[in-house]
Amino acid sequence: MALKGGLFSCSDPVFWRAVQGLYQDALSAKASKRKELIALDQWYQEELPIAVAKRVKKYLRKAEVVKLMEWKLCWGFLFQRGKFRPRLQQLVATNSNEMVEECTTKAFQLLPDVSGAVQELCKLKAVGPATASAILTAGAPDTAAFMADEVLESIPGLSPVQYTLKHYLLYLDKIQSCAEKLNKADTEKTWTPHGVELCLWAWAVADRLQLPSLQALSLEKTEAGHDGGAEMPRKKQRTE
Template structure:
């Protein structure tokens, strides 16, 4: 059962797994208001990791960094200037910085510092993590799915982790916000 603070305060791993399992349903719900999200999410979650795994030396291309920014902005707050700015990074600079950042891992702080040299890439974008099991990336996916589901499809969460009383409170709060 989730704590009063929502998923972040929940210590039940089964609850976190159930929220992670809702990820694609939440992407679909969010995609109804943000066109192209489902395709970008599939690219980010499945195609990009496969492309990286197939490279002798891991790196991103300039096109992949541009698409990564598009994915990020489609999921969250849209900032068109960031999309334009990230596109100004040259292919050589992107490959050099991303190759070095991958080589610096597992020193995440050093890798983020390296990636932050690219225009429009700050710590939030630079720290996108693609490892297996429970990683910062998996936690981020769950917290994003939880937050978006609370706004767009709270019924998905009602029987998931919350007790009936808490689920009702969350649904009423969401409905109240929408009527404002």
């Protein structure tokens, strides 16, 4: 890896945007043995946020929370994070439609009080801080970020991973600070906590799998002679 300290140490938004373009490569490489995750991830990253944003008041329906849990469990199992626990998906399905809509509506209304929002969501059966973070990110990517193990492990000071509200708030603070730093250096100013999370995940997975696309980006940055705080020449910028 060319960058000392990993992507989190880099303050160049152009390079971050290039890494952002590696997300699908990293996902496809990791999901080669479980193709259904690609469709689930597309639903979570693209379709669900659009559906939530169209509602007068943001909330998730019971069926959406059940499917979100399926996405999270497949994700964790595929990336070898403990045992597959289908019981959680069965348990989350025992929440009533009314309870799911009431809790998710209130959680989004509590933002930017993330702590309060997570605690509200944890009233639902089978929902802990990590699942709550996924729910909030689906409706408020400009405020929240999914609590992904690969991202947690790529940020200094957050290991070992703990699935607690306190640890999530520490994680989110670092992610939000990173988004602010990138927006200050970027004329487009479109960085969100979720966008930062996706980049860090793509970097971590691509680096672990030694994907040629990441190696090419790292070599390009090294040959350009820039450190983590400098911007790559515009002619080197890749399009998404």
